[in-house]
Amino acid sequence: MQEINLYLATTLKQLRQAKGWSLDRAASETGVSKAMLGQIERGESSPTIATMWKISKGFHKSLSSLLEPSADNNSQTVIRPPNKQSKVLDSNNSPIAPIFPYEEQFGFEMFELTLLPGYERISEPHIDGVTEHVIVISGEMELLINGEWIKLTQGSSVRFAGDTLHGYRNSSASPAVFHNILHYAHDVSE
Numbered sequence: 001m002q003e004i005n006l007y008l009a010t011t012l013k014q015l016r017q018a019k020g021w022s023l024d025r026a027a028s029e030t031g032v033s034k035a036m037l038g039q040i041e042r043g044e045s046s047p048t049i050a051t052m053w054k055i056s057k058g059f060h061k062s063l064s065s066l067l068e069p070s071a072d073n074n075s076q077t078v079i080r081p082p083n084k085q086s087k088v089l090d091s092n093n094s095p096i097a098p099i100f101p102y103e104e105q106f107g108f109e110m111f112e113l114t115l116l117p118g119y120e121r122i123s124e125p126h127i128d129g130v131t132e133h134v135i136v137i138s139g140e141m142e143l144l145i146n147g148e149w150i151k152l153t154q155g156s157s158v159r160f161a162g163d164t165l166h167g168y169r170n171s172s173a174s175p176a177v178f179h180n181i182l183h184y185a186h187d188v189s190e
Contacts, residue, residue: 008052008066009043015059016041030058049096050121057127062102062188064109069101094119099179104189108181113168115141115176120169125162129185132162139176142169152178 016026016037023041027034031054032047039045040055047055049063056063095114102109122144126132134143135157142149144167145160152158160166162182170176 004067005040005043005046007068008047009041011066012037012055013041015061019059026058030054032058050123053124053126057124060127060188062109062182062184064098064101064111065189067098067101102184102188104187107185107187108183110182111180112137113178113180115139115168115170115178117170117173117175120167122165122167123162125164125166126182127184127186127188128163130162131183131185132160132166133179133181133183134158134160135179135181137177137179139170139174140172141176141178142171143167144169 016023019025021029023034023037026032026037030037032051036045036047036051037055040047052063052066055061056066094116097112099110099112100106100108134152136152136154138154140151140153142151143158143160144150144165145158146164149167149169150158
């Protein structure tokens with residue numbers, strides 16, 4: 001977790017400076033307080049996934065770009081063993097692991113998320129044009145789309161507009177694991 005926080009701190013500061021934004025401007029663009037942004041830049045805070053999504057949207061970047069650098073090779077083949085995938089914990093200790101970070105040539109990023117029993121999160125709309133794909137690997141979960149909770153079981157898959165309000169929850173007694181692919185209609189690497 002410390003490694004991710006250090007990468008996030010450096011990346012956030014570089015993004016802000018590249019745009020010539022003050023902390024006040026970054027706070028205005030992201031909806032994250034100036035104090036929190038300062039703490040993140042100094043590596044003093046472990047922000048929630050919801051906070052990182054706000055930052056990524058405000059800077060028009062992919063979430064994975066805040067967590068780790070994109071692959072540094074030109075090969076179409078990338079093998080990532082499970083122990084090389086970093087894990088981030090949401091505010092209730094639900095893990096999220098980037099599987100494939102965003103790369104401009106592909107236009108998507110892919111995560112594995114684990115929803116612990118009782119987990120619920122409403123996600124604000126992502127950058128315009130984002131399409132999400134959810135594939136349930138194990139367990140069961142519910143997905144909020146168009147104001148309605150839809151139950152998904154192992155093997156279910158859904159594609160929906162990620163640039164609208166949506167949510168995830170696990171009302172069952174067992175963890176639910178799913179893969180989440182976010183496709184960006186516009187390049188978010190610059």
